[in-house]
Amino acid sequence: MMKRFVCIWAVIVMLTAGYNPVYAADGAEAFDIEKGEVIKSITHSASLQSEVGKWLSAIAGPVGSLNIEPTSGIAVKVELAPPLKINNQWVSGTVTQVVLFVSQSPSYTPKLLIFTKENEVVAVTLKYNFKRFLKSNDLYRPQLNLSIPN
Template structure:
């Protein structure tokens, strides 16, 4: 009986361990017009590296009144491990980011600070979307999503 209890506790610890959960986090692709997640895929080191590039390319605050477009795609990426985002607008440790690919516009990012405040940032216009498209297995064309 004690052996079974110990074995159960070990298995439960492994299943609910934060490192195991982090590896199981999914990248979600949300279609804005449809209002639902149309694809999810495991987060990979390539996606994490690309997400870091997007965060480092922040070059301004997104200033449109309504930051969510009527059409396009939002890609939610859990950041494993959380990344330090530090620029003239924000200093935080982000554990998740969203890349918004509006139909007919350039992509931009949404992140939360430590207090769950939402921030929208523009990114460098030369940033290529083809790598992210390839990693996610979807079509993302800058300015034509």
């Protein structure tokens, strides 16, 4: 259990603290969780910014455990420029960065880790279909579990 926790935080630190740093003007990076490497960079654009806004509008609730990062699949880190303001029952603040986790596991639905300017970090589930986003960025794999939580 402790080893899993350390692995989760190692990936979060790599994605957020300078491992192949992404700056807001650069857009996003997709990270293969099993391989432990960045597999794609996505250029910042109005459509990427809009897409993340849709994700933030689709929050279904908080993640019910510390098991945020899956053992397989991808993580997509997006720096927001400009930051997006959000105010709902789960998150209130100015979102500067998000990390989307999508797994191959049938029991793991997509999760979003949200970082705010106010130093808040929140993990949430989403009622959103990520297939179009993943396909348009050449990240879609049929084995990814894109199930929407109830």
